[in-house]
Amino acid sequence: MGSWREKGRFPDRVVSRFSLYLRYLKQVGQEGVYLVTSSQIAQALHLTAPQVRRDLSYLGQFGLAGVGYNVKKLASTLEKVLGLNKEWPVVLVGAGNLGAALFSYSGFRRRGFKIVAIFDKDPKKAGTRWANVAILDIDRLPETIKQKDVKIGVIAVPQYAAQEVADRLVGSGVKAILNFSPCKIEVPDDVKLQDVDVTTELETLSWFLSQ
Amino acid sequence: MGSWREKGRFPDRVVSRFSLYLRYLKQVGQEGVYLVTSSQIAQALHLTAPQVRRDLSYLGQFGLAGVGYNVKKLASTLEKVLGLNKEWPVVLVGAGNLGAALFSYSGFRRRGFKIVAIFDKDPKKAGTRWANVAILDIDRLPETIKQKDVKIGVIAVPQYAAQEVADRLVGSGVKAILNFSPCKIEVPDDVKLQDVDVTTELETLSWFLSQ
DNA sequence: AACTGTGAATCTATTCACAGCT
DNA sequence: AGCTGTGAATAGATTCACAGTT
Structure with missing residues (x-):
C-alpha cells in the first residue's frame, strides 16, 4: 500500500477529480465562499460525499471537523499537487480547425498552460502567426522544444501523421502528450500519454440510445 | 448482476473499449486481415488478452477456439451493438472554432454521425452555411430537433452558455449530449451526458510531470 | 450539532489459469 | 498446438458507518 503520500502518486482517477475539485473551488472562491x-x-x-472526503484525505488532514474545508487553502494545495503553481510551456502541433480551437480556448491559458509555438507542415501556414504566436515548420520542433524547455505537446493532426509527430515530440524531449487524433500512438514508458477520443465518446452515446 | 446479455447493458468501460475494438477491426479488415x-x-x-476475451465474451460466443476471431463478423456485431448500423442525425450548438473543428472532422461522418444543423446565437453567423449545412439561430432548435428526430446534441459553446443550451436540447427531446464546455451541466436521469474535459486531461499531464 | 477522516465492507474491474474446442 | 471462454482469485475503487474533533 500507501507510499502515495511521500511519492505523490495517486491513482489517475483521483487526479482527474482533483482537477474538478480545483475548478469548483476557484469558482465558489470567486463568489466569496469561505468554507x-x-x-x-x-x-x-x-x-x-464519502468519495470527496476519501480523495481529499490523500492530501493529508485538511478539513475542519464539524465545519468543512477552507476553500482558499484547499485550492492552493490542489494547485500545488497538480503542478499548476507554475507556467507550463506547451507546443501545439497541427494548425487546422482543431488547433485553432485549442489555441483560442482561454481556459488553457488561465490554468497556466501557455502555447509557445505552433507547428504545421503546410508551407503556406508556416511563417504566419496566430495572435503573437508563430506557426513554424515542423522541422523546427526540436530547437523550440529544447530552447523553451517544453515538456508538454498537443497533437492535433490527422490520424496518419500522429505517430510521426509523437515520435518527433518524444525525440525532442517532450514527456507528456495530449493526443486528439483517433488512434493509439506508441510512446516510451516514461512519457505520459492522454488520449481525447471524440469518436469513442459519441459511440458510447449511440450505444446508449440503442438500448 | 448479469442481466446484461438480455438488456444489452454493459458497463460504460466495456462499451468504450468496444468502440476501440471496432476501430481496430475496421482498420485491419481493410488491410485484408481475416482473423x-x-x-x-x-x-x-x-x-x-484476457481483458479483450472477457469483453468480447459479453457478446456471446464469437471466437473460434484455437484460431481467433473473424474480423468481419466481429466488426459487424460490434457495429450493431454500438448502434452504428444506422445514421444518427446530430445537432451541433456553437459555431466557433471548436464547432468548426468538430464539423470538419471526417471521422464523425464516417462513423454514421451526420450533423444536420448548426446553431449559434450570433446573428452574423445565423443564415450562413458550412458546406451545405445551415447555421441557424438557436431559437430554431426545437423545430429542427423534432422535424429531423434528432437524439444527439453536441455542446461547443462557452461555459456560461452551456447549461442553457443543455436545457434547450433536453427540452426539445434530445436524449444524449456530448459536452465540450468545461463545466458540469445538469440533465435528467434519462439523458446520457458525456463530458470531454480538455483542462482536466492537461492537468493530469501537469501532475504527472510534477512527480 | 455538524462534519471530517478512515477502518471495514462492498461492489466493480481485471487477471489468472485451465477446461474445452478446432 | 493454439486459442477461446469462463469460473475463481485478485486487485482496485467506492461506499458505509462511526469514532473523533470543533
Whole structure:
C-alpha cells in the first residue's frame, strides 16, 4: 500500500477529480465562499460525499471537523499537487480547425498552460502567426522544444501523421502528450500519454440510445 | 448482476473499449486481415488478452477456439451493438472554432454521425452555411430537433452558455449530449451526458510531470 | 450539532489459469 | 498446438458507518 503520500502518486482517477475539485473551488472562491463541505462539493460535481472526503484525505488532514474545508487553502494545495503553481510551456502541433480551437480556448491559458509555438507542415501556414504566436515548420520542433524547455505537446493532426509527430515530440524531449487524433500512438514508458477520443465518446452515446 | 446479455447493458468501460475494438477491426479488415487473436487486439490497443476475451465474451460466443476471431463478423456485431448500423442525425450548438473543428472532422461522418444543423446565437453567423449545412439561430432548435428526430446534441459553446443550451436540447427531446464546455451541466436521469474535459486531461499531464 | 477522516465492507474491474474446442 | 471462454482469485475503487474533533 500507501507510499502515495511521500511519492505523490495517486491513482489517475483521483487526479482527474482533483482537477474538478480545483475548478469548483476557484469558482465558489470567486463568489466569496469561505468554507465548503464534502457534500456541497459532491453535489456540484455529481459525486458522493464519502468519495470527496476519501480523495481529499490523500492530501493529508485538511478539513475542519464539524465545519468543512477552507476553500482558499484547499485550492492552493490542489494547485500545488497538480503542478499548476507554475507556467507550463506547451507546443501545439497541427494548425487546422482543431488547433485553432485549442489555441483560442482561454481556459488553457488561465490554468497556466501557455502555447509557445505552433507547428504545421503546410508551407503556406508556416511563417504566419496566430495572435503573437508563430506557426513554424515542423522541422523546427526540436530547437523550440529544447530552447523553451517544453515538456508538454498537443497533437492535433490527422490520424496518419500522429505517430510521426509523437515520435518527433518524444525525440525532442517532450514527456507528456495530449493526443486528439483517433488512434493509439506508441510512446516510451516514461512519457505520459492522454488520449481525447471524440469518436469513442459519441459511440458510447449511440450505444446508449440503442438500448 | 448479469442481466446484461438480455438488456444489452454493459458497463460504460466495456462499451468504450468496444468502440476501440471496432476501430481496430475496421482498420485491419481493410488491410485484408481475416482473423485476429485476442493478443493481437490487446497489443494494438495497449490492453491485455484476457481483458479483450472477457469483453468480447459479453457478446456471446464469437471466437473460434484455437484460431481467433473473424474480423468481419466481429466488426459487424460490434457495429450493431454500438448502434452504428444506422445514421444518427446530430445537432451541433456553437459555431466557433471548436464547432468548426468538430464539423470538419471526417471521422464523425464516417462513423454514421451526420450533423444536420448548426446553431449559434450570433446573428452574423445565423443564415450562413458550412458546406451545405445551415447555421441557424438557436431559437430554431426545437423545430429542427423534432422535424429531423434528432437524439444527439453536441455542446461547443462557452461555459456560461452551456447549461442553457443543455436545457434547450433536453427540452426539445434530445436524449444524449456530448459536452465540450468545461463545466458540469445538469440533465435528467434519462439523458446520457458525456463530458470531454480538455483542462482536466492537461492537468493530469501537469501532475504527472510534477512527480 | 455538524462534519471530517478512515477502518471495514462492498461492489466493480481485471487477471489468472485451465477446461474445452478446432 | 493454439486459442477461446469462463469460473475463481485478485486487485482496485467506492461506499458505509462511526469514532473523533470543533
